[in-house]
Amino acid sequence: MSDLIKNIAALLPGPIQKAKHFKRTGLDVIFPFYHAVSNQVLPHTKHLYSLRNTAQFEADLDYLLGHFEAVKMSEFLAGGIRRDPKKPPLVLSFDDGLIQCHQEIMPILLKKGIPATFFLNNDFIDNKAMFFRFKVSLLLELLPEKSEAEKERVARILKCPVSELRKRLLDLSYLERELIDRVAELWYYSFEAYLSGNPVYLSLHHIADMMEQGFEFGTHGLDHPLFSLLPAREVLDHIRHSTEDLQTRFGLEYKYFSFPFTDYGVQDETIEELFRRGIIDAGFGAAGLKEDRWPAYYQRVPMELAGMEARKILRGELNRRRIRLMIGNNYASRINLNKGQ
Structure with missing residues (x-):
């Protein structure tokens, strides 16, 4: 609902x-x-x-x-x-x-x-x-600072206009999660580095x-x-x-x-x-x-x-x-x- x-x-x-x-x-x-x-x-x-x-x-x-x-x-x-x-x-x-x-x-x-x-x-x-959706949120944080050329490269991968990049990223499904990693590679962004510096999940000790x-x-x-x-x-x-x-x-x-x-x-x-x-x-x-x-x-x-x-x-x-x-x-x-x- x-x-x-x-x-x-x-x-x-x-x-x-x-x-x-x-x-x-x-x-x-x-x-x-x-x-x-x-x-x-x-x-x-x-x-x-x-x-x-x-x-x-x-x-x-x-x-x-x-x-x-x-x-x-x-x-x-x-x-x-x-x-x-x-x-x-x-x-x-x-x-x-x-x-x-x-x-x-x-x-x-x-x-x-x-x-x-x-x-x-x-x-x-x-x-x-x-979680693949958390990755999307992190990419959306980067979106405003990206050049038009960088956005266009991603738009080609996601098969959408540059103007719809935000919506397309948010709409990516579990079965499309590999595309999220491809976008991160194009933008030289490391999810592993984010997790290392900003732990997201509980540890075994926790x-x-x-x-x-x-x-x-x-x-x-x-x-x-x-x-x-x-x-x-x-x-x-x-x-x-x-x-x-x-x-x-x-x-x-x-x-x-x-x-x-x-x-x-x-x-x-x-x-x-x-x-x-x-x-x-x-x-x-x-x-x-x-x-x-x-x-x-x-x-x-x-x-x-x-x-x-x-x-x-x-x-x-x-x-x-x-x-x-x-x-x-x-x-x-x-x-x-x-x-x-």
Whole structure:
């Protein structure tokens, strides 16, 4: 759903001042998620999405804690007894395994006593590689300073007019990610040097420290693919590899998985196979306050809509949920975008 629709829904009045209003819509759990929190502009995310600063993040948490009870992922999935049955449970998570999760987020969560789950991209741990979209953001930082000749060379590779370079770079897909490296070579830019001087991801040491503090981890895919572009067999193999790798490296007794980007376009049969084959114990999409078809599969709420605090984001989510319930369908929809699955 577009940010425009989300903004409109957030401006509409909605009864979200008390936990009981959430329960009246049948909402018995909420899964908000973020990527990072930072008081600085991060070049690798700057052109992709907005980040909350620490003050904004703490304000979000204070609002959420006023209406929900924060619970650990494993305890929620096991049906553990909650301290405050009057409040629906809140299961907080963070995607991409960014270094700010250790530097900025963990101290705030520990201070407030909030458990959380962090979803990692296996290949990026210890800054061994970088998400292709982060690379695009870094190239867009360079774009204004490039000469017309340099832009024209890249435009030829990307097969677009110079005037559309920004849009074309932002539109590059997971299957076109090698083009991003070619552009960097033409502009003599090193992503490896950026990672060395500006670590983007959690290290093994960070993860071990966070585990000692009681935080849980899951996988977000090996290298943050858009799974709707891949054949079903490749999706299953990829996710199996990623969950088994995390279990081996960190001794995890569970297998949590969140779809990068979205689960839109992934066949229901593929998700069914993930559970049937024991590849995952719990799975997550990012479609907001919607139900899904499996007992351990949940849709999460993105919390980084530009210019909106948690109160407005949840008001918009709740308004859309109420409308969907009125028309009789609040289930997540995954239209099959894949051919040959």
